[in-house]
Amino acid sequence: MTKFKRILLKLSGESLMGNQGYGIDVTRLGEYATQIKEVAAMGVQIGIVIGGGNIFRGLTGAGKGFDRVKGDQMGMMATVINSLALSSALEAAGVPTKVLTAIRMEPVGEFYTKWKAIEAMESGRVVIMAAGTGSPYFTTDTGSSLRGIEIEADVMLKGTRVDGIYTADPEKDPTATKFNEISYDEVISRGLKVMDITATAMCRENNLPIYVFNMDVVGNLKKVISGEDIGTYVHP
Ligand code: UDP
Numbered sequence: 001m002t003k004f005k006r007i008l009l010k011l012s013g014e015s016l017m018g019n020q021g022y023g024i025d026v027t028r029l030g031e032y033a034t035q036i037k038e039v040a041a042m043g044v045q046i047g048i049v050i051g052g053g054n055i056f057r058g059l060t061g062a063g064k065g066f067d068r069v070k071g072d073q074m075g076m077m078a079t080v081i082n083s084l085a086l087s088s089a090l091e092a093a094g095v096p097t098k099v100l101t102a103i104r105m106e107p108v109g110e111f112y113t114k115w116k117a118i119e120a121m122e123s124g125r126v127v128i129m130a131a132g133t134g135s136p137y138f139t140t141d142t143g144s145s146l147r148g149i150e151i152e153a154d155v156m157l158k159g160t161r162v163d164g165i166y167t168a169d170p171e172k173d174p175t176a177t178k179f180n181e182i183s184y185d186e187v188i189s190r191g192l193k194v195m196d197i198t199a200t201a202m203c204r205e206n207n208l209p210i211y212v213f214n215m216d217v218v219g220n221l222k223k224v225i226s227g228e229d230i231g232t233y234v235h236p
Helices: 026-040 060-062 066-093 114-122 140-152 185-188 197-205 220-225
Strands: 006-011 046-052 095-102 126-130 155-160 181-183 212-215 232-235
Touching: 006 026, 006 060, 006 140, 006 181, 026 066, 026 220, 046 066, 046 114, 046 140, 046 181, 060 126, 066 126, 066 220, 095 114, 095 212, 114 185, 140 155, 140 197, 155 220, 197 212, 212 220
Parallel strands: 006 046, 006 155, 046 126, 095 126, 155 212, 181 232
Antiparallel strands: 212 232
16 A cells, blocks of 8 residues: 555755765666655656756856856756656666656657646656746746646655754754654744745645655655655645
8 A cells, every 4th residue: 555646756956966066976866766666666656856956056057147047947957967867767777757848848858748747657657847847936846846736646755865854954953853744834934944935835825745755765765655754744
């Protein structure tokens, strides 16, 4: 038995660089593919949105003098690179995938529609939705909230490098304590930096629960799907 039938898995681009300072760590990429393969074999329908922070972020670019819109477009292209890398790693592991892009760029991937995504998931493919929302001034967190709502996922699983939401950043404050569950309103009112406000508000308004967990520990994704309580549940 699995806890969820259809998931939207958000992976961070930054985690994909592993211990390197930039780009794609093939070991981490392989570990992600292994974990995703495990839950695909359990019959879970999987949609994935991956960030691009390991390659380029629009806001950082703007700070260095890039035009913000072009910088954000570069960031969205970075998510396409990561999506292709993940697709390639999954296919090599024997998992069929489909890459859909929010910006038209055949033959790199097909132009995204909700129905293409659902059809591919129902036929057993892992769907990777690249290029965020397709618009500047958004993040891939917002992209994954949007796609999660559109594809009617049961939950958005936000894979991070910490094991949930804390009262403060546990990497900086040793007295920080972890929430097992928390409401969307409290995430926003406490200013917790788990997702940006736009993404959290979208989930709240459309009743998409979020589960935050540590994706960098191999086996954790399967635990979450099996109903083990290893992260933080964000609910209405
Ligand atoms: N981005 C964008 N619109 C979107 C999604 C992403 O403009 O809908 C750009 C934005 O510049 C962002 C970059 O893509 O900085 C990479 O995405 P993100 O920072 O969310 O990746 P992560 O931090 O998860 O690696």
